[in-house]
Amino acid sequence: MVGLRLKALFFVLLVVMAISIANAAKDLKEKDVGVQRNLHEDDKGDKKDDKGDKKEAPNKDDKKDDKKDDKKEEKEESVGSKVAKKVKGAAASVASAASNASAASAASAASVASAASGKIKGAVAPIGDKLGLKAPSGPSIDVKASGAKGDGKTDDTAAFMAVWKKAIEAATPTTITVPKGDYLVNELMLEGPSKCAITFDMHGNLKAPSAVTTRKPHSGWVNFRKLKDFKLIGNGAIFDGQGSVAWKVNDCKQTGKCNNLPINIRLTQLNNSIISGITSTNSKLFHMNIHQCTNVTLQDVHIDAPPESLNTDGIHVGKSVGVTIRGSKIKTGDDCISIGGGTENLLVEGVECGPGHGLSIGSLGKYPNEQPVKGITIRKCIIKHTDNGVRIKTWPGSPPGLVSGALFEDITMDNVSLPILVDQVYCPHGKCKSGPSKVQLENLSFKNIRGTSSTKIAVQLNCSPGCPCKNVALADINLVSTGKEGAAVSACSNVKPTVTGKMIPAACTEECKPEKKAKTVLLVLVVAFTAVWKTACEAPGPSTITVPKGDYLVNNIEFLGPCKGPVTFEMSGNMKAPATVAAVKPNSGWVDFTNLADFTLNGNGAIFDGQGSLAWKANDCAKTGKCNSLPINIRFTGLTNSKIIGITSTNSKLFHMNVLNCKNVTLENIGIDAPPESLNTDGIHIGRSVGVNLIGAKVKTGDDCVSIGDGTENLIVENVECGPGHGIAVGSLGRYPNEQPVRGVTVRKCLIKNTSNGVRIKTWPGSPPGIASNIIFEDITMDNVSTPILIDQEYCPYADCKAGVPSKVKLSDVTFKNIKGTSATKTAVKLICSVGTPCTNVALANINLVHNGPEGPAVGACANMKPVLTGQMIPPACTEIAKSGP
Numbered sequence: 090m091v092g093l094r095l096k097a098l099f100f101v102l103l104v105v106m107a108i109s110i111a112n113a114a115k116d117l118k119e120k121d122v123g124v125q126r127n128l129h130e131d132d133k134g135d136k137k138d139d140k141g142d143k144k145e146a147p148n149k150d151d152k153k154d155d156k157k158d159d160k161k162e163e164k165e166e167s168v169g170s171k172v173a174k175k176v177k178g179a180a181a182s183v184a185s186a187a188s189n190a191s192a193a194s195a196a197s198a199a200s201v202a203s204a205a206s207g208k209i210k211g212a213v214a215p216i217g218d219k220l221g222l223k224a225p226s227g228p229s230i231d232v233k234a235s236g237a238k239g240d241g242k243t244d245d246t247a248a249f250m251a252v253w254k255k256a257i258e259a260a261t262p263t264t265i266t267v268p269k270g271d272y273l274v275n276e277l278m279l280e281g282p283s284k285c286a287i288t289f290d291m292h293g294n295l296k297a298p299s300a301v302t303t304r305k306p307h308s309g310w311v312n313f314r315k316l317k318d319f320k321l322i323g324n325g326a327i328f329d330g331q332g333s334v335a336w337k338v339n340d341c342k343q344t345g346k347c348n349n350l351p352i353n354i355r356l357t358q359l360n361n362s363i364i365s366g367i368t369s370t371n372s373k374l375f376h377m378n379i380h381q382c383t384n385v386t387l388q389d390v391h392i393d394a395p396p397e398s399l400n401t402d403g404i405h406v407g408k409s410v411g412v413t414i415r416g417s418k419i420k421t422g423d424d425c426i427s428i429g430g431g432t433e434n435l436l437v438e439g440v441e442c443g444p445g446h447g448l449s450i451g452s453l454g455k456y457p458n459e460q461p462v463k464g465i466t467i468r469k470c471i472i473k474h475t476d477n478g479v480r481i482k483t484w485p486g487s488p489p490g491l492v493s494g495a496l497f498e499d500i501t502m503d504n505v506s507l508p509i510l511v512d513q514v515y516c517p518h519g520k521c522k523s524g525p526s527k528v529q530l531e532n533l534s535f536k537n538i539r540g541t542s543s544t545k546i547a548v549q550l551n552c553s554p555g556c557p558c559k560n561v562a563l564a565d566i567n568l569v570s571t572g573k574e575g576a577a578v579s580a581c582s583n584v585k586p587t588v589t590g591k592m593i594p595a596a597c598t599e600e601c602k603p604e605k606k607a608k609t610v611l612l613v614l615v616v617a618f619t620a621v622w623k624t625a626c627e628a629p630g631p632s633t634i635t636v637p638k639g640d641y642l643v644n645n646i647e648f649l650g651p652c653k654g655p656v657t658f659e660m661s662g663n664m665k666a667p668a669t670v671a672a673v674k675p676n677s678g679w680v681d682f683t684n685l686a687d688f689t690l691n692g693n694g695a696i697f698d699g700q701g702s703l704a705w706k707a708n709d710c711a712k713t714g715k716c717n718s719l720p721i722n723i724r725f726t727g728l729t730n731s732k733i734i735g736i737t738s739t740n741s742k743l744f745h746m747n748v749l750n751c752k753n754v755t756l757e758n759i760g761i762d763a764p765p766e767s768l769n770t771d772g773i774h775i776g777r778s779v780g781v782n783l784i785g786a787k788v789k790t791g792d793d794c795v796s797i798g799d800g801t802e803n804l805i806v807e808n809v810e811c812g813p814g815h816g817i818a819v820g821s822l823g824r825y826p827n828e829q830p831v832r833g834v835t836v837r838k839c840l841i842k843n844t845s846n847g848v849r850i851k852t853w854p855g856s857p858p859g860i861a862s863n864i865i866f867e868d869i870t871m872d873n874v875s876t877p878i879l880i881d882q883e884y885c886p887y888a889d890c891k892a893g894v895p896s897k898v899k900l901s902d903v904t905f906k907n908i909k910g911t912s913a914t915k916t917a918v919k920l921i922c923s924v925g926t927p928c929t930n931v932a933l934a935n936i937n938l939v940h941n942g943p944e945g946p947a948v949g950a951c952a953n954m955k956p957v958l959t960g961q962m963i964p965p966a967c968t969e970i971a972k973s974g975p
């Protein structure tokens with residue numbers, strides 16, 4: 090009997106509490122408590138080069154919406170106080186019920202519960218719906234039933250708008266079903282209010298047009314607006330903005346106008362709503378914008394875009410209260426999450442960020458009347474390979490503003506620049522107001538933040554001298570620098586943080602230094618370069634084209650002659666290729682200089698950045714043998730009596746430089762820089778050219794540092810430092826019919842280190858007839874090089890060669906002289922000549938190559954040849970029979 094009474098008592102407790110809370114919600118629903126909102130939406134963009142973001146004044150429609158929706162804040166009681174009163178009443182009811190239940194039978198207690206529930210109409214049944222525990226009843230509308238095709242080609246916009254109209258007018262809760270498929274849609278304005286709750290149940294993907302069309306600022310591609318109790322259940326659905334073309338033409342840095350491209354998904358004025366299981370990819374601008382929302386939860390919402398996607402903040406939250414973001418994985422080209430003015434009671438939890446620009450509050454203070462940011466919690470997140478970690482950024486010379494109550498807790502950093510950052514002198518474009526920021530930062534806590542910093546400064550708190558930060562706490566910080574500058578440090582200005590627990594680096598050991606002005610990044614259309622080139626090329630006398638300092642983003646461009654007079658290309662700025670991977674005509678270049686006489690390219694250290702990292706991942710050359718569908722960084726074709734001086738090629742998608750059909754051309758002080766994993770990125774390839782001199786180069790790449798193709802005559806390669814890479818190579822030769830002879834090649838005074846070959850000649854088995862003669866490798870230093878001296882006439886990189894058929898490329902008059910250093914392999918000298926046309930007159934002179942590995946001292950191996958030996962010979966020549974392979 091006692092157990093039964095306790096059960097009855099528990100039942101009474103649940104029912105009465107549920108009734109009271111539901112009643113409170115019902116009361117509050119009819120009164121808009123109002124959130125004072127900022128009239129300037131904090132849409133902005135952040136650049137990788139300058140960590141900048143751009144905003145412009147909001148459009149008129151947004152201002153009208155603000156005025157309509159921002160009610161007067163003349164509420165007699167806060168939401169919390171009203172709920173508190175209801176709960177207090179519920180507690181009294183429970184106490185009374187408990188007293189009655191203890192004196193009555195179980196049946197009487199049940200009767201009490203039944204009576205209580207009957208006093209408030211509809212209280213018990215709707216509470217499950219309000220908490221999302223019960224699937225909505227009512228009709229389900231299939232977009233395909235309204236004509237959607239889902240084939241990725243047909244415009245399905247009208248079908249989606251038709252089902253939406255039915256859903257908002259439905260008298261019962263409605264589910265819109267999107268079956269599997271790819272639905273091509275233009276702008277969708279899915280706007281309420283609706284008569285009943287709507288669930289958007291997605292199993293298919295949405296796809297935006299790829300064309301770039303400017304729109305009204307802050308507009309969205311897919312818009313959900315003025316909805317209550319709305320659910321978007323994605324089931325992994327993808328919203329594909331197809332933004333790669335837009336990123337190329339983004340001129341935000343120059344103009345500051347960054348909001349005329351569509352945001353992938355806009356959530357505006359949503360209440361008590363849930364967004365779950367969707368992914369936004371390749372948005373043209375921001376991926377998601379949450380604006381003027383209350384009590385909205387984003388669960389398992391993912392963002393996916395490459396680092397070069399400009400101004401693509403992952404999730405931007407502004408003028409919203411009670412938003413929760415959980416379980417997101419965000420990869421993008423800007424802030425993973427950005428938090429604008431008027432945001433209160435935001436929880437960000439379990440987010441993985443990177444690549445991107447980190448998790449940011451701000452930027453704030455660019456516009457007047459921005460509303461406070463209060464009650465921000467960011468916890469249990471992983472940030473990796475980003476330009477910032479967790480940060481707060483405000484503009485100098487700002488109007489008054491406030492950030493109060495921000496907690497960053499339990500954050501793991503993996504190779505992050507500036508893991509903890511407060512930046513109150515944030516000025517991304519170099520055009521800021523003078524004077525200190527007036528945004529007051531207070532009650533900030535950075536707690537239990539650990540991991541690695543890619544910068545020496547791991548903690549930087551640069552507060553405003555006009556209103557210094559108040560009540561800033563650092564607790565249990567453990568950040569280690571992975572850079573070469575030494576141990577991590579912490580820099581502070583205008584703040585005295587409270588420090589508790591472990592503190593690595595020690596807090597505030599340095600003063601914050603003024604940031605250097607960011608490099609100007611210019612988006613230069615190919616037309617601009619082409620126009621000045623045309624003018625110079627048509628000038629009857631000598632002319633000079635000047636490229637000032639800056640980073641010039643250009644697509645494929647050809648500087649084509651012949652010209653009427655000599656042209657000098659005087660560079661002080663850098664050129665930057667699009668990062669996107671697009672197949673091009675085989676052997677084509679990104680920047681081409683063609684058919685020019687007496688031409689000078691004076692680089693002054695200029696960089697030609699091919700941005701090839703994405704291309705290397707997609708490169709399937711080793712499988713297909715088709716390696717020429719990506720652009721060469723720089724092509725010099727048909728040049729005579731010309732000079733190329735002081736340029737560096739970095740991160741080419743294919744070869745860095747190709748010198749073809751040239752005569753009497755000098756390349757001097759050339760730099761090649763790419764990581765070892767950059768496939769098929771020969772540094773400098775020379776073919777079918779006569780009288781080329783390569784003097785002074787530093788080459789780091791993922792293939793041959795210098796490769797010498799057929800038809801090359803009278804070539805000098807001198808003072809080249811090679812490594813990492815595959816060494817300096819003549820060849821490969823013999824793959825194609827009618828290759829021209831290679832004659833008179835001298836490679837001398839070079840340093841080769843940590844490469845997979847040293848100096849080598851390579852020809853294909855089963856080749857047509859060919860010739861390579863009068864080749865000298867002299868005064869070469871080897872440092873930990875695999876097979877420092879190599880002739881390989883059984884070269885077969887793809888295992889699809891004519892096995893057993895000898896090469897017919899005749900090698901003669903080849904000299905290896907004064908070659909010394911260390912070999913990473915036991916076989917330091919390997920000379921494999923063709924069994925069909927053995928090498929003739931190969932000389933080894935003064936060789937000193939030492940192997941210190943566990944296999945024993947270095948050896949020399951030969952096949953189908955008898956070298957002429959003079960001077961020191963370490964290892965002794967040809968003591969073993971050479972075999973193909975490593």
